Amino acid sequence: xxxxxxxPQSMFIQEGEDVSMNCTSSSIFNxxxxxxxxxxxxxxxLIALYKAGELTSNGRLxxxxxxxxxxxxxxxxxxxxxxxxxYFCAGQLxxxxxxxxxxxxxxxxxxxx
Amino acid sequence: EAGVAQSPRYKxxxxxxxxxxxxxxISGHATLYWYQQILGQGPKLLIQFQNNGVVDDSQLPKDRxxxxxxxxxDSTLKIQPAKLEDSAVYLCASSPPGGDRRFGSGxxxxxx
Numbered sequence: 001x002x003x004x005x006x007x008p009q010s011m012f013i014q015e016g017e018d019v020s021m022n023c024t025s026s027s028i029f030n031x032x033x034x035x036x037x038x039x040x041x042x043x044x045x046l047i048a049l050y051k052a053g054e055l056t057s058n059g060r061l062x063x064x065x066x067x068x069x070x071x072x073x074x075x076x077x078x079x080x081x082x083x084x085x086x087y088f089c090a091g092q093l094x095x096x097x098x099x100x101x102x103x104x105x106x107x108x109x110x111x112x113x
Numbered sequence: 114e115a116g117v118a119q120s121p122r123y124k125x126x127x128x129x130x131x132x133x134x135x136x137x138x139i140s141g142h143a144t145l146y147w148y149q150q151i152l153g154q155g156p157k158l159l160i161q162f163q164n165n166g167v168v169d170d171s172q173l174p175k176d177r178x179x180x181x182x183x184x185x186x187d188s189t190l191k192i193q194p195a196k197l198e199d200s201a202v203y204l205c206a207s208s209p210p211g212g213d214r215r216f217g218s219g220x221x222x223x224x225x
């Protein structure tokens with residue numbers, strides 16, 4: 001099955017730095033979601049985007065729904081150690097029970113003190 | 114609110130053996146999903162239930178995988194017989210009508 005392309009694949013940053021990651025697809029989606037997965041846990045939803053061009057913030061996280069509907073971006077400002085984990089984008093088609101979610105390949109974030 | 118419960122957390126089996134995973138969704142969540150997450154990849158949907166009916170099982174390898182949700186609450190996912198490439202984390206998720214998916218912690222399966 002299709003998986004969305006995320007970049008970078010992994011990144012090592014220092015505490016306090018800003019982080020940017022993106023997700024691209026060959027198909028359009030009507031919703032973009034960003035999840036974080038800690039070791040040994042399931043993904044947890046961070047941000048949901050519902051409209052092309054939309055910019056949404058959740059604390060230090062900001063995400064954008066690309067104008068073409070084929071990409072999305074996630075920024076984390078002033079990173080802290082608990083930001084460590086794997087970040088997944090997911091594109092969604094349809095709504096409600098009929099919605100289908102396609103996940104990206106993930107970006108692994110490591111934060112050094 | 115209790116989260117999605119899954120068991121066991123870890124399982125190691127030999128190839129060609131059988132294995133079963135259990136999931137208890139969040140109370141009131143009618144939709145239940147099973148995902149397979151291979152190391153280094155994002156989750157991939159295996160099967161989706163709406164109450165006790167199957168909505169989507171197009172990615173389920175039906176020759177060896179089966180799943181049921183008999184009373185519309187708990188669900189089990191079975192693999193028989195297991196292959197080496199089935200080694201993965203099996204995630205269960207549930208969602209309320211029109212709501213977002215909530216994931217369990219998963220079962221890590223190692224096939225040797």
